[in-house]
Amino acid sequence: MDFGLTEEQEQLRESARHFLASECPAQKMREIAADAPGLSPELERKMAQLGWPGLIVPEQFGGAGLGMLDMAVLLEECGYAAMPGPFLFSAAIAAYALAAGGGDEIKTRWLRALAAGDATGAVAIVEANDGLAPSDFAVSARTAPAGAVINGVKMFVPYAQSASFFIVAARTGAGARDVELFVVPANAAGVKIRPLKALDLTRRLALVEFDGVLAPPEAQLRGGADLYERVLGAGAIAISADSIGGAQRVLDMAVEYAKVREQFGKPIGSFQAIKHAAAEIVADLEPARALVWYAAYAFDALPREAARAAAMAKARACEVYSRAAGKAVLMHGGIGFTWEHDIHFWFKRARLNESLFGAPPYHRERVAALGGY
């Protein structure tokens, strides 16, 4: 019985926090956010040097072979920094999908490149109707002599613009479980990317059109609906970890501000209303962090509980983040509503986290269904 981080995980956390504090402080985050691609090649390169993209990639493909809990620890720090870039989507979700469902050829081609920092993957799931169930998909994969032919439009694809390849969820029949994941190079014939303007300035979103894109047999990941569910789980956990980190940051910002800002002749942190708002964030955040750790641990170690744990984490963590961000903005008063102050980046990122990979009511319903209510 041990519910805690290992020494290595603690070190990972410490070093990530230090690295991001120096390489991606708020000022740098703002610069990256203001730049069209929404990522810093320099920062990406440095992360690659640290081996972050390959964190959960098996060692035989150049990764560190670690697990989802390690990734969650790292993503918590990325969320703390509101780090822009494709990292979460590529290193946690696409990497998982490839590692879990890819054959040797795919792994050798894409997973190795991803781990080395030479490629990023983007996951293309929801469409115009915004549903996560395979039956919601219009994007289809039709069997053809040379593989599968993919047609349709995916929406809200994070960092499609800079991706080297996509993991595309496509429908292969009318059944509820007729879904397959395909690996499609970004430069494949028939792929068109149209950027969307995102509210969260630390993320890039796009619409991706697949117009008769041919996916050869090896590009189809093994696992079908089961793999698809697992990939959603990985996404839920990754966003949850980012949310915990973000909630911690807005709390830290608000507490810091409350200690120095004075009104009525004393620091506003001495007023109960401010104190209680901060305390409520703590009371929300600390148990939610444990829940996210549990979900990440269960993802690898307790497969039968993993889906439900991920749904729980996602339902809770992103709600906690949004609520914390709202409270933290209010604790700042007027300055918190300005562009000049950094907090709005987290405030908007919290909103994106809330809906990406399923909003809280969706996940609560899943918790009920998977729990046999």
Add this chain to the structure above:
Amino acid sequence: MDFGLTEEQEQLRESARHFLASECPAQKMREIAADAPGLSPELERKMAQLGWPGLIVPEQFGGAGLGMLDMAVLLEECGYAAMPGPFLFSAAIAAYALAAGGGDEIKTRWLRALAAGDATGAVAIVEANDGLAPSDFAVSARTAPAGAVINGVKMFVPYAQSASFFIVAARTGAGARDVELFVVPANAAGVKIRPLKALDLTRRLALVEFDGVLAPPEAQLRGGADLYERVLGAGAIAISADSIGGAQRVLDMAVEYAKVREQFGKPIGSFQAIKHAAAEIVADLEPARALVWYAAYAFDALPREAARAAAMAKARACEVYSRAAGKAVLMHGGIGFTWEHDIHFWFKRARLNESLFGAPPYHRERVAALGGY
């Protein structure tokens, strides 16, 4: 355009508040609550002298011929005092049912007696399955030569023990609107009353069994499902008005306490947490009061909006009351949890108000359905 009380209504309110402060202060309320019947014959007699039981009874049957808004104003004060007794159920709901649906014989016999304070009526609606829809009822009225024969068991009937007669909702067929209201004297053959122990000590509840009770034709109120809906509306408004008064009282108690109780060398009312809790009650309560007034006004003046307005009032007012009572108990700290302090009477009454005549989720669904969502 005038959204306010008339001078007469203001006077009614003032005189009710003064009357209840002197005739039903907390100490008296506790005595009545501790007494098995849960009512004070003396207090009932004095109210009758003031004409309260006949407030909405037409003048030709000995009443004052006033409307639901007047009644709401009065019930707000009764809620403020947490006045025990059948008044709300008899004078607001049963009286309305008789006045709206009774023939001359019924009115002459029961409505006149009710207005004079010589009889009280109890409404018997829900049953063991706790539903408000006619299709939920097992209590049936079968046509017989001499009238209707009523069979079945009603639950949670307020002040059945002391009632002179019941207004019973009975099913007359399989359809969703096959419901009729009957007036059944408490001493009719086949009526059995079994007291239930209520959490709210200021109210009495009972189970009422109707075992082949014969209701002559004149005992059937005119109006069927429409009248039944109106009676539910009257109930919703009456409970809402009581709730607003109760919420005002717990606020007043908490504010009073916060001004005198000292901790850390100053009145606890100078701490923001206490202030903000009180302010939140005000912010909930004041708009809710306007909503209840509106619903009561609409009940008589705007029949097409009346049902929806009553559902809105009930959904909001009783939630506001419960929340206010919970906050007020916390504002009192330990003393608020004792039997010795009066506040628990309101706290428990709020809970009864929340569920009687339909809990907030039920009424919100009604608001949506009636609003054509």
Add this chain to the structure above:
Amino acid sequence: MDLNYTPEEEAFRRQVRNWLDENIPTSGLRGFDRNADRDKSTLEKMKIWQRRVHQAGYLALSWPKEYGGQAMDPVRQSIVNEEMVRTRAPALIGAMGISMVGPTLITWGNDEQKARYLPKILTAEEIWCQGYSEPGSGSDLASLRTRAEIVGDEFVVNGQKVWTSNAHFADMMFCLVRTDPDAPKHRGISYILIDMKSPGITVKPLVQMTGDRGFNEVFFDNVRVPRRNLVGKLNEGWMVANATLFHERNMLGSTTTTQMLFNRLKALAAATMRGGRPLTHDPVFRQRLADLEIRVEAMKYHMLRQLTDSIRGRNPGLGAWANKLVGTELNHDLAAAAMEAMGDYALLARDDGHAMDRGFWPYEWMFTLGLVIGGGTSHIQKNIIAERGLKLPKSR
């Protein structure tokens, strides 16, 4: 209680509505224009619009006739307000003058000041901004430090204001300045009127989290203001300002806007499919919608009750202290519900082509949060309710 309007009032409403239908500019300007980042030509159009409303007799209905008002009762004022919102008439560019400094001058100003300023407020010849908040005094307004020294017939003003909406195009500012630094903080403040073209004034934009310019910082460097621009008595500006703050509280509590927001949210939910059915049929979202509608309706009657008090010439009582808190939080909750309704579409910025409801909601969601904060955050509002409304002891 009687929620009917008199036949005369109904006729007046029809007349207003007809006038609006015929006169609302069809191009560009439209209600729910939350964007304060106005260019010159928009500004000019908005002034023209206000002038036309004024000429039609629909502006400042409750002001005395001698100052360009109509001396009508508050019911007609509320009818005009309702119809303006309902028809999505363009915002009144001079709102701050009309609702805040105008009524203050009517109460506290001398005859010369009334004659000089009131007409131009109505004709939009002079647009006003408010100089209250300072960097060091947000919630604690009375701790303001902008200094005005009397030198001869002038005040010489030095200091800084912040969160000043519209300062970048305003002609005049009503401003609180410290005229006696040695007096207790509420006692040394004066209320003066400053010409924004005076030498020594610098206006710097403050961009909001929405990305729009709305607020400004205003710097005063030896700005000279004639003594005749003092409103009320010297060092008694706090009292004068409190009257204005009360007007502000009422202005922010407009409920027609809230009703419009709810209707828009309901339409959005009806048009949004989730799990194969409109979101309005989703039992969970229905509960939320119904709860919001109930709160919107409660607020509507809450404000009608105060309108009635005002018609009857009575103090509106405890409830009025809660208007700003309840109204702004409700508006923000409506926007937050819309954000939830939109699912991933909530992630799109206002100007994305795929945005739902023409990108209205994400902006509104932030803007309404700004209103929760501005003019005293909810924390401050709760203090006000508790201290002024419930007479709980102060804890400064």
Add this chain to the structure above:
Amino acid sequence: MDLNYTPEEEAFRRQVRNWLDENIPTSGLRGFDRNADRDKSTLEKMKIWQRRVHQAGYLALSWPKEYGGQAMDPVRQSIVNEEMVRTRAPALIGAMGISMVGPTLITWGNDEQKARYLPKILTAEEIWCQGYSEPGSGSDLASLRTRAEIVGDEFVVNGQKVWTSNAHFADMMFCLVRTDPDAPKHRGISYILIDMKSPGITVKPLVQMTGDRGFNEVFFDNVRVPRRNLVGKLNEGWMVANATLFHERNMLGSTTTTQMLFNRLKALAAATMRGGRPLTHDPVFRQRLADLEIRVEAMKYHMLRQLTDSIRGRNPGLGAWANKLVGTELNHDLAAAAMEAMGDYALLARDDGHAMDRGFWPYEWMFTLGLVIGGGTSHIQKNIIAERGLKLPKSR
């Protein structure tokens, strides 16, 4: 992270469970016994039960062996706690001694005190109550005024305590008294042990809103207490008490109880029909249930994390300050959800024959509110989190 138990721990758990299955009294006593209004014979049965648990070696697992403990690690303690709740074993009548004064004596007591008191805590020969709160000092505990003057070899105690659970049958009280009225309020307090049979003590019951007697007022009229009953140093009782308060915070945060409450709520909802289907299939109530389960699970792992910290000998950190707040509010929310689930059945008192779930919930609903209030209301808990956890400035 490894949520598996070692084979030894699993074996230990089986052994505990088997022992409980065989030894839990089948009559009367049962877990979830919130009623503190115990008669003599119940009391006697409860003492016998605790003695049996002690003899079996399942009491005070983390205490050193020399004082009757088992010197086991916190995992085994948590296994025993979990199994006790899961099998609905009767409450331990000496819990306050075991969890609060015992650990305090182990840390601060002298050898004589340890030898004298600890064994009898475990054997339930001496039942303890806590003398902290006073009528004038609820949240502000350190302002207590019960006076203890040193006269010869004795303290002479005068004053009053309140909210004293179990005082009507306790043998001993651990008590905070003021021994130096001139020192700053935290500096003049001592921690002493008082024999409840001492002349001059009067215990008066305080009935709870549930109708049960649980608390008491305790009056001291020249009560003589030997000086050797002082724990720690004179005037340093505040430090001693703080250790105990920390134990209290942990005791109140037990999560197995919370999990049991959730399971009971879920079973209630599954058994309750509404609109022709079980309430667990109602989409709105499902959301609420799922949200509660998520919070219950989060709390479970939150406590496991602290358990791990304690195994590793590390400070549990910021999160532990939130245990009382989160745990008690969650329990109350679970009970409130059950009340809603029951509809009109929630209106029935515990002892009505028609009450659902044997009348468990209405009582639990009130009792858990009492736990939100007791030991520092949520207001106080938030101050503690902010001031001790986040180091925000005090505002006394």
